[in-house]
Amino acid sequence: MTRAIWFIVKVAILIVVALWLIDRPGTVEIEWRGRIIEMSIGVLLVGILVLMVVAAAVFWLYRNTVRAPKLLAHARRTGRRAKGYRALTNGLVAVAAGDPGAAQRFAKRAGSLLDEPPLTMLLSAQAAQLDGDDQAAARYFRAMLERDETRFLGLRGLITQALRDGDSEEALRLAHQAKDLRGDTKWVLKTCFELEVQRGDWVAAQASLNQAVKERAIDAQQGKHYRAVVLVERSRKAALAGKPRQALSYASEAVSLAPDLIHAVVAEAALLSEAGKGKVAQRHLERAWAKHPHPLLADAHDRLAPPGADALAKVKHRERLIAATSDTPESLIALARAEIAAELWGSARSHLMAAADKRPSRRVYRLLADLELADGDNTSASRDWLAKAEFASPDAAWVCDACGSISMDWQALCGTCGAFDTIDWRVPAVDIHALPASGPLERLSVETDTAPPSAPDGDASPQVTAPRPKANGTNGPKPAETSSAN
Numbered sequence: 001m002t003r004a005i006w007f008i009v010k011v012a013i014l015i016v017v018a019l020w021l022i023d024r025p026g027t028v029e030i031e032w033r034g035r036i037i038e039m040s041i042g043v044l045l046v047g048i049l050v051l052m053v054v055a056a057a058v059f060w061l062y063r064n065t066v067r068a069p070k071l072l073a074h075a076r077r078t079g080r081r082a083k084g085y086r087a088l089t090n091g092l093v094a095v096a097a098g099d100p101g102a103a104q105r106f107a108k109r110a111g112s113l114l115d116e117p118p119l120t121m122l123l124s125a126q127a128a129q130l131d132g133d134d135q136a137a138a139r140y141f142r143a144m145l146e147r148d149e150t151r152f153l154g155l156r157g158l159i160t161q162a163l164r165d166g167d168s169e170e171a172l173r174l175a176h177q178a179k180d181l182r183g184d185t186k187w188v189l190k191t192c193f194e195l196e197v198q199r200g201d202w203v204a205a206q207a208s209l210n211q212a213v214k215e216r217a218i219d220a221q222q223g224k225h226y227r228a229v230v231l232v233e234r235s236r237k238a239a240l241a242g243k244p245r246q247a248l249s250y251a252s253e254a255v256s257l258a259p260d261l262i263h264a265v266v267a268e269a270a271l272l273s274e275a276g277k278g279k280v281a282q283r284h285l286e287r288a289w290a291k292h293p294h295p296l297l298a299d300a301h302d303r304l305a306p307p308g309a310d311a312l313a314k315v316k317h318r319e320r321l322i323a324a325t326s327d328t329p330e331s332l333i334a335l336a337r338a339e340i341a342a343e344l345w346g347s348a349r350s351h352l353m354a355a356a357d358k359r360p361s362r363r364v365y366r367l368l369a370d371l372e373l374a375d376g377d378n379t380s381a382s383r384d385w386l387a388k389a390e391f392a393s394p395d396a397a398w399v400c401d402a403c404g405s406i407s408m409d410w411q412a413l414c415g416t417c418g419a420f421d422t423i424d425w426r427v428p429a430v431d432i433h434a435l436p437a438s439g440p441l442e443r444l445s446v447e448t449d450t451a452p453p454s455a456p457d458g459d460a461s462p463q464v465t466a467p468r469p470k471a472n473g474t475n476g477p478k479p480a481e482t483s484s485a486n
């Protein structure tokens with residue numbers, strides 16, 4: 001629009017000048033070397049215009065003749081770049097298509113045509129990886145470390161390789177370098193945290209976790225639970241190192257972050273009791289029982305009974321634990337156990353029957369069977385309860401949400417798959433008692449309701465493969481039995 005207006009304006013100016021000249025006719029006289037040339041003003045102006053056009057044409061011709069070699073070189077360079085980028089694109093397509101031969105061919109071609117080491121090195125490394133030539137890929141990644149603009153990419157490639165080779169030391173060393181370069185990158189922070197956790201370096205893991213949560217590499221809620229688990233481990237270490245005050249402070253923080261973390265509650269209670277705060281410990285256990293009843297809490301509470309308390313006193317002590325939730329199956333079982341120890345057969349039997357009414361389970365029926373044997377050696381009644389136990393629903397156990405294996409006890413890292421904070425107290429999806437008793441329990445893989453954890457979308461981090469610690473001893477009690485209080 002502006003261009004059209006500008007053109008009209010220029011035409012108008014020309015018309016105005018032409019009309020002005022027509023209105024004022026006249027001649028021009030030029031005297032040159034004794035000769036007089038006479039012409040009209042119009043002819044003079046046309047002559048000047050023609051001269052200007054000729055001069056411009058001559059100048060254009062001269063300029064292009066002088067610049068021709070330069071222009072030719074430029075055209076050649078542009079052509080090479082275009083070809084190079086085409087080769088690069090084709091190489092990336094070949095990588096995506098999983099064609100190592102074509103990928104390497106295009107990588108070489110792109111390398112010779114383009115002066116873009118970051119791009120061609122990455123393609124070459126990917127082509128080498130695709131071809132299974134890890135050494136060549138590592139060579140390219142290491143070459144990338146030499147240049148500022150490719151260092152981070154090179155580190156990522158080397159970290160992925162180290163993780164795949166199970167060299168977590170090297171992976172962590174490189175991950176720290178990547179963190180120094182770009183401390184706000186989500187996958188770097190997550191990788192550092194996961195590797196430090198695998199090493200049991202809880203102090204470093206906690207620092208990495210804080211940063212990962214700050215940069216939203218780890219969800220805040222999840223981060224809170226992770227922090228509680230890390231603190232339980234730090235508390236254990238501090239207690240072993242003879243630093244009970246520090247251990248207590250870590251355990252208390254863990255409880256406040258994750259009140260459902262049974263081992264945090266139990267550790268805090270033990271440390272409080274050691275510090276002469278038995279009453280506080282007892283209150284904390286009772287509060288925890290009301291929300292998350294667990295046999296280990298009953299055990300811990302039992303240890304806080306007054307010194308020298310007899311079995312009857314321990315029943316009274318147990319009643320305090322379950323006071324707030326006295327009619328739940330877990331509370332009824334806990335009370336019945338104390339009553340069995342005190343040989344209060346009648347009330348133990350009625351409490352177990354009430355628990356069986358609410359939630360029939362193997363544990364309840366087995367306890368009833370034991371009770372019948374203890375109370376008057378009633379083998380026939382005992383057999384009946386055992387027969388019922390065979391077909392009752394399974395009991396809760398420590399189950400890994402990542403691999404489904406069952407552990408004897410809770411651990412921060414799964415003893416089978418090495419996953420962090422995945423062990424939960426719940427009923428396994430597969431009936432562990434129905435499986436052959438000969439195999440090691442740790443190997444019993446069960447299907448879980450929850451899918452195994454995966455990297456969040458858009459932030460795929462190099463997969464940390466957890467080292468697999470040796471399975472625990474296999475001759476311990478079955479998981480369901482570890483739940484037994486007393």
Ligand SMILES: [Zn+2]
Nearest residue numbers: 400403414417
């Ligand atoms: Zn696992």
